[in-house]
Amino acid sequence: MAVTQEQADWFADAFRQLVANIDRAILGKEEAIRLVVAAMLSNGHVLLEDVPGTGKTVLAKALANTVDGTQSRIQFTPDLLPSDVTGVSIYDQSNGRFEFHRGPIFASVVLADEINRASPKTQSALLEVMEEGVVTIDGVGHPVGAPFLVIATQNPIEQAGTYALPEAQLDRFLIKTALGYPDHATTVSLLLDSSNRARASSIQPIIASESIVTMSQLASEVYVDPAVMGYLSEIVTATRADKDSALGVSIRGALALARAAKTWALAAGRTYVTPDDIRELAVPVLAHRVIVDPESEFAGVSAEDIVVRSIAEVDPPAYRAA
16 A cells, blocks of 8 residues: 555654654764664664764663663673573473573664674574564574564674674674764763763653554555666666675665665655665665675775765666656
């Protein structure tokens, strides 16, 4: 069913309120907040590659509080076991059977802090739940519910004792972005309010979790013209053909960009996707899925460079509002 303009206006207003509410805890990072909220509404997950102390935990807590959901934080370490993430079945002598005890993955917003410090076995415990929203223990599936968002973090500076995420797992993240340091004015505001160490706790819910599910369903019904989908496909193909690319964007990455573009368009109050939506989201959605050729990487070429170059090589289709 086509999305009406009235529904688009309601979605855009709700999106703005969500971003503004979270921005009260994370000052001056509106663009990053917009990307994280868009990921949640697109049923995706976020990878934050940032140095410590930039507000990643505050962001996760503020988002969970805003949507009236639950929040958990998992500190990934080399000795963390898969069952520490997903949960474990424990034998109950009183009734003579095993009972499943849920792990911290069962929350609306899960902060997987320094995910690359855990062993590959523990990292892989997230694959099924991030893709399917289900944790399988002893052959029994346990849905995590909706909304469900994993915000994983990586420290780009300290690499000793870390395990790089494999391509298959990177592909599960809809968006990769960073918060970064605040600007001068924001830093001064934070310093003046330094006695407030619980900024996220003061964030009050402004929308029910059920409404987030409704918004996600609405976003999935946004119209996309075949010409715009063709434009997206050509950009993805260009990342594979680029001279500095060892591995381009997969079809999963193309589908992820299509989902995110629908949400982005609706957040702007439009009932249709434009080439501008594709261009604006291409780097945060596609760059972490591109593997740069080792020699090119040594020469200073980044995955972001390849995506930007691919966008420049493809002519956008002409479009008009319906």
